[in-house]
Amino acid sequence: MTWAAIAIALIQLVFFVFLAPLVVGVIRQVRARLEGRAGAGVWQPWRDVRKLLRKNPVHAEGSSWILTAGPLTVLVSSLLLCALLPLVGTLSIPLIPNDLFVIVSLMLVGVVALALVGLDAGTAFGGMGSSRHMTVAALVEPTVLLAIYALSIPAGTSTLSVIVGTRLQTPAVILSPVSVLAMVALAIAIMAETGRLPVDNPSTHLELTMMHEAMVLEASGRDLAWLELGSWLKLAALLGLLGNLAAPWGILTDLSIWSVAVGIIAVAAKVLLLGILLGAGEIFLAKVRLFRVPELLAGSFTLALLAVTASYLVA
């Protein structure tokens, strides 16, 4: 059982490193096509990463080892996220359960490392980006915790594998009001956490409202590649989690060649479909003003809280 779980974790890891840049490429391509541009093709993020990895990073004067260690920490936290979340299969390593709190604290490690990278060189933009990033993170984490807590009530445990497994066995749970409210709250929180449109605009540079792009301004070469890959992996893994919670079919529950193939194809289809929806949905959204971000996140927090209270409606 343990070896099977480790094998699944490794499969997820390798597959998501391959999939994450592709998902970002698909999102960008969908946006480009809907906006009437030709777009750079779905493989462009892959080519970008390959190009950046060949280049040596240039460090600003006075920057410390954080600028080297931070990007690696971001990458490792995202890789661990990919390995632990129930993406291809619901088997979890007994020693490191993919518990709700483990996952949220892992995400927080990445967030803090990224904020430190932004602060390290001491530039105005980096500090601004980091401060905004931490504000959003402080508002997002409770929402994620509460939304998954609402989802965990039918399963009776906060282990994500078991939650997904329960939803696979009893599909009636998926369309209950609790689950719908919690999923909406979780979706808003994930959009904020991964820096997508209503909260942060991922496709602008040097604008006074940017968050993620402001923090990575000082990074270059290999460091930038790790940072970008880390944030893409996080996006792909969280989209995969959302997809598996909304439609758990196809996820594997025991290890065999056939079920691994089905699991990989299913999760790839879900992530790519969510990516296309995300890209198409972002066309219709404008970035909200920074001072209205807390309003959006308070709304999603309230939805999550209502989901928890609503789970006591159905006796």
Next chain:
Amino acid sequence: MFTNIYPQLIGLFAGALLLTSTLMVWRHSLLASIGLLAVQGVALAALVAVIGVEAGDAELLLVAVLVLTVKGGVLPWILARESRATTRITDESPRLNPTAALLTVAGLTIFSYVVIGRILIHVSSVPTHAAPIGLAMMLIGFLLLVTRRRARSQLIGFLLLDNGIATVAFLTSGGVPLFLELGISLDVLLVVVILYVFAGRMHTKFGGTDVDTLRELHD
């Protein structure tokens, strides 16, 4: 079959009621609030219909149709028509900022769970589990009444309060007699029409119905 999904349906429609109430606090636009009020009316009618089918009560189904026409159709239609005709600016600047208001909604919901849990401790049927939603809607209605500045938006709060009272009545006692419901509905309808026309006249005469500026009597 129906008995199996009965608690789920009650939960679904009660959840819809709570969700629309929350969104009314979230959205500032008057027209959006009116749209949400219509959705809420439909959800309330569906809730009544579900209770009626479970109880096998034909009168409750009639009440459901009445609720659907008055709260889901006529009232929002009148409100929307009047608002489109008279108000230019439909955005509201509430006294409480939306973040605080939403957190207050969360607090009020928890409070009503605590209170109803104490009151209905000996009654345990499927609908009474959802009864806190009704109280929460009443409290959210009061919140809207207190925090909104303009008379039209306060009217939305009043209607939400009325919906909350009706929800509590249906969920705890299995509904009110048809004649009583008919009377209440007509009453509310009349009050809304009068208030709305009145607000419209005030708007054209004085240029605004912001209650903060309505301090003295005009000739």
